[in-house]
Amino acid sequence: MKDEVVDNLISNKSGVYLDCTLGFGGHAQEISNNLDESGMVIGLDCDQDAFAYSKDKFKSNKKVKVFNSNYVDFENILNSLKITEIDGAIMDLGISSFQVDHKSKGFSYRIDSDLDMRFDSSYKKTAFKVLNSYSENRISDIIKNFGEERNYKKISNSIVRFSKKNNMNTTFDLKEAITKAISYKTNMNKIFSRVFQSIRIEVNQEFQNINKMIESLPKRIKAGGKILWITFHSLEDRVVKKSTFKLDGKEIITTNGKKKIKLISKKVIRPSRQEILNNKRSRSAKLRGLTILEC
Numbered sequence: 001m002k003d004e005v006v007d008n009l010i011s012n013k014s015g016v017y018l019d020c021t022l023g024f025g026g027h028a029q030e031i032s033n034n035l036d037e038s039g040m041v042i043g044l045d046c047d048q049d050a051f052a053y054s055k056d057k058f059k060s061n062k063k064v065k066v067f068n069s070n071y072v073d074f075e076n077i078l079n080s081l082k083i084t085e086i087d088g089a090i091m092d093l094g095i096s097s098f099q100v101d102h103k104s105k106g107f108s109y110r111i112d113s114d115l116d117m118r119f120d121s122s123y124k125k126t127a128f129k130v131l132n133s134y135s136e137n138r139i140s141d142i143i144k145n146f147g148e149e150r151n152y153k154k155i156s157n158s159i160v161r162f163s164k165k166n167n168m169n170t171t172f173d174l175k176e177a178i179t180k181a182i183s184y185k186t187n188m189n190k191i192f193s194r195v196f197q198s199i200r201i202e203v204n205q206e207f208q209n210i211n212k213m214i215e216s217l218p219k220r221i222k223a224g225g226k227i228l229w230i231t232f233h234s235l236e237d238r239v240v241k242k243s244t245f246k247l248d249g250k251e252i253i254t255t256n257g258k259k260k261i262k263l264i265s266k267k268v269i270r271p272s273r274q275e276i277l278n279n280k281r282s283r284s285a286k287l288r289g290l291t292i293l294e295c
């Protein structure tokens with residue numbers, strides 16, 4: 001979605017743009033390539049590995065500043081740079097392929113590893129804690145609401161029985177508990193994937209954080225600026241859709257006066273056919289956005 005991001009985000013080539021989910025710097029690079037020498041990209045990632053990679057990647061690019069920070073703390077970063085308002089922001093939600101494949105993080109049901117699943121290794125809550133200390137009802141709600149897995153009751157019951165007997169220590173323990181709960185022939189990988197996703201969303205408080213950002217970002221965007229969200233699954237898209245639609249037409253008071261929030265479009269923006277052909281993973285990407293207007 002690089003072209004769609006650049007086309008929709010950049011309203012001023014000398015502006016300041018916030019990449020809330022820097023990852024390995026793909027979007028930050030593309031945005032910086034389309035700015036002139038006085039433009040700036042501020043990139044944030046709470047994952048220490050992603051931050052370290054991007055810090056090195058942009059070490060000789062004066063237009064990109066990177067921070068190892070949770071995006072919910074973006075206002076502190078802007079304040080520390082003495083920036084009141086920015087020209088736009090982007091959030092590319094979910095998990096990077098590096099995080100999925102990284103052995104020690106526990107995001108993938110294909111790799112036997114500790115149950116961690118934290119984007120930021122300083123978070124107190126791990127997948128181990130969720131699976132070994134939450135009640136059956138709470139786990140059941142997580143699997144239902146953050147994974148949309150219809151066998152949520154049977155799976156949460158099996159997880160709790162497994163943990164009580166023997167602590168659930170690894171991703172393969174979790175797989176075993178899920179497998180025990182399903183008595184009919186089906187594509188188990190889809191079920192694993194939905195349950196793992198739901199635990200990851202709980203560990204990282206993903207939906208709470210997205211909603212906080214939808215509320216707080218508009219107040220720091222200049223009139224004429226935009227905020228974009230890229231999602232990769234329907235649940236994430238629903239969270240973004242619901243919260244951005246609620247803001248459509250609202251007036252807000254900022255340090256630079258009264259402004260109005262508008263949806264960029266009621267319809268989602270999809271990747272081009274060519275991008276889907278080049279990168280199959282991009283086919284599920286959806287882009288939504290808000291624009292901030294002078295009142």
Ligand SMILES: C[S@@+](CC[C@H](N)C(=O)[O-])C[C@H]1O[C@@H](n2cnc3c(N)ncnc32)[C@H](O)[C@@H]1O
Pocket residue numbers: 020021022023024025026027028044045046047050069070071072092093094095096119204209
């Ligand atoms: C889909 S990846 C972004 C990929 C990136 N756009 C690129 O071009 O490489 C999402 C990133 O958001 C980061 N992330 C998730 N939650 C975060 C949070 N609350 N604060 C900061 N970064 C976060 C993850 O660590 C991950 O690196």
